[in-house]
Amino acid sequence: MEKRASSMANIFLISVVLFLLSCSSIQETVAQTPSSSSFDDNFSKTCPETHFTTSADGHTWYLSLDKSSGCGFETKDKYRFGWFSMKLKLVGGDSAGVVTAYYMCSDCTKLGAGPERDEIDFEFLGNRTGQPYTIQTNVYKNGTGGREMRHVLWFDPTEDFHSYSVLWNPHQLLFLVDKTPIRVYKNANYTNNFFPIEKPMSLFSSIWNADDWATRGGLEKTNWTLAPFVSSYKDFSVDACKWEDPYPACVSTTTEHWWDQYPSWYLSNDQKVDYAWVQRNLVVYDYCKDSEREISGELPSSSGHKNPRFTAMVCEKCEKKLSKVIVPDKWKEGAHNTTEAGGRKINENKLLSKKHRWTPYGTTKCIICKQQVHQDGKYCHTCAYSKGVCAMCGKQVLDTKFYKQSNV
Numbered sequence: 001m002e003k004r005a006s007s008m009a010n011i012f013l014i015s016v017v018l019f020l021l022s023c024s025s026i027q028e029t030v031a032q033t034p035s036s037s038s039f040d041d042n043f044s045k046t047c048p049e050t051h052f053t054t055s056a057d058g059h060t061w062y063l064s065l066d067k068s069s070g071c072g073f074e075t076k077d078k079y080r081f082g083w084f085s086m087k088l089k090l091v092g093g094d095s096a097g098v099v100t101a102y103y104m105c106s107d108c109t110k111l112g113a114g115p116e117r118d119e120i121d122f123e124f125l126g127n128r129t130g131q132p133y134t135i136q137t138n139v140y141k142n143g144t145g146g147r148e149m150r151h152v153l154w155f156d157p158t159e160d161f162h163s164y165s166v167l168w169n170p171h172q173l174l175f176l177v178d179k180t181p182i183r184v185y186k187n188a189n190y191t192n193n194f195f196p197i198e199k200p201m202s203l204f205s206s207i208w209n210a211d212d213w214a215t216r217g218g219l220e221k222t223n224w225t226l227a228p229f230v231s232s233y234k235d236f237s238v239d240a241c242k243w244e245d246p247y248p249a250c251v252s253t254t255t256e257h258w259w260d261q262y263p264s265w266y267l268s269n270d271q272k273v274d275y276a277w278v279q280r281n282l283v284v285y286d287y288c289k290d291s292e293r294e295i296s297g298e299l300p301s302s303s304g305h306k307n308p309r310f311t312a313m314v315c316e317k318c319e320k321k322l323s324k325v326i327v328p329d330k331w332k333e334g335a336h337n338t339t340e341a342g343g344r345k346i347n348e349n350k351l352l353s354k355k356h357r358w359t360p361y362g363t364t365k366c367i368i369c370k371q372q373v374h375q376d377g378k379y380c381h382t383c384a385y386s387k388g389v390c391a392m393c394g395k396q397v398l399d400t401k402f403y404k405q406s407n408v
């Protein structure tokens with residue numbers, strides 16, 4: 001797959017960087033990490049010393065996972081809105097079952113994730129040698145997630161460092177890979193709003209074992225004879241409003257910063273071209289388009305998309321149901337101790353376990369075409385789609401742009 005239009009995006013980004021440099025001197029309240037800062041200035045570890053190492057110059061960090069433990073780190077500070085970026089090089093070779101998470105969270109600690117947390121996730125799902133990594137993104141608001149998208153990448157993320165960034169302002173959340181936006185999550189500003197906007201978040205990364213779900217839905221197990229699995233990090237950079245209790249001055253002046261000015265509220269024309277290319281070529285899973293999931297509660301494999309053009313209609317009731325099919329939680333899985341899953345038992349998520357598999361509702365007939373309805377609702381998906389109503393509750397979905405997230 002050849003990546004087109006990236007040079008235009010580069011020009012855009014170069015100008016953003018120049019702009020950023022030109023105004024950095026006036027951003028007193030805004031945090032910027034000098035590249036020379038050491039790990040301990042800005043981060044704390046959440047793992048045994050044995051699983052965290054740095055290069056001789058201190059600029060590159062390595063997290064390792066073996067049978068006894070995974071490893072993680074987090075920023076000491078919290079931020080609300082800004083630009084967050086880091087370069088990662090993922091575990092190479094046979095990394096099936098291994099997940100490297102890189103995320104922001106308002107209420108995650110060693111002990112677990114708060115029930116009312118906001119979260120912005122990048123997760124890299126390992127694979128067998130020679131098979132592609134999948135990158136999963138997700139957004140949580142007030143403890144509710146289930147908004148996964150999965151992409152394949154246009155390069156091998158285990159061969160070299162690539163940057164993974166988040167742009168977060170009150171208008172949009174952008175997930176970027178090497179400056180290419182792969183996902184746009186808009187603040188649609190509806191009453192049924194799942195945009196994280198209030199809670200300041202810290203930035204985290206961790207490596208952990210998730211062989212009960214990560215690779216081919218849990219069929220591919222971690223090969224522990226290959227341990228330790230190591231992921232590498234460098235060039236952390238943040239340009240954001242650093243949180244200070246009760247309320248930092250920058251909260252009221254975020255529009256003074258490039259990451260919250262008009263050009264950062266929407267994709268630029270060049271970004272739109274790149275984003276469209278990503279949508280066409282790299283998306284392997286999108287929760288909004290997942291009709292299977294309402295039946296099985298499971299994320300299908302990329303080949304499981306029988307009708308990729310199908311768009312599930314989502315309304316409040318559907319959203320509520322979606323919130324019950326969240327994939328297992330990295331924290332409960334125990335980034336700090338992989339043999340003793342801190343809280344969540346394997347297969348505890350009943351929608352992922354065979355014993356409690358979500359059963360189709362079977363007998364209901366669509367009130368328009370009389371075909372069998374494969375979910376709890378009134379309309380089959382085809383009728384719901386053509387009428388623009390939610391298949392479950394029949395509510396007219398006035399503006400589906402938010403759910404498709406393609407209104408850019």
Ligand SMILES: *[C@@H]1O[C@H](CO)[C@@H](O)[C@H](O)[C@H]1NC(C)=O
Pocket residue numbers: 031032033034037041042077238242
């Ligand atoms: C990193 O730590 C240094 C020293 O504590 C601090 O001055 C700086 O603001 C921190 N940077 C960020 C991005 O938080």
Ligand SMILES: *[C@@H]1O[C@H](CO)[C@@H](O)[C@H](O)[C@H]1NC(C)=O
Pocket residue numbers: 115116142143
């Ligand atoms: C957040 O979730 C909790 C339940 O976990 C609920 O009680 C609370 O009302 C929610 N807050 C908002 C703002 O939705």
Ligand SMILES: *[C@@H]1O[C@H](CO)[C@@H](O)[C@H](O)[C@H]1NC(C)=O
Pocket residue numbers: 170171187189
């Ligand atoms: C959301 O709507 C409110 C009220 O209509 C408006 O004041 C606010 O600016 C909107 N926010 C965004 C991010 O569009």
Ligand SMILES: *[C@@H]1O[C@H](CO)[C@@H](O)[C@H](O)[C@H]1NC(C)=O
Pocket residue numbers: 125126127128131132133134214215216217301302
């Ligand atoms: C692993 O590789 C297979 C085969 O190429 C692919 O279908 C799958 O999406 C990849 N990723 C994961 C996480 O299983």
Ligand SMILES: *[C@@H]1O[C@H](CO)[C@@H](O)[C@H](O)[C@H]1NC(C)=O
Pocket residue numbers: 223225226
């Ligand atoms: C695990 O890795 C070892 C060492 O490369 C290899 O000999 C073995 O066949 C692998 N096991 C599986 C189940 O792939």
Ligand SMILES: *[C@@H]1O[C@H](CO)[C@@H](O)[C@H](O)[C@H]1NC(C)=O
Pocket residue numbers: 048068069336337338339340
């Ligand atoms: C991890 O869990 C195992 C098994 O319960 C325990 O023996 C070990 O001490 C734990 N390791 C750490 C670092 O907590």
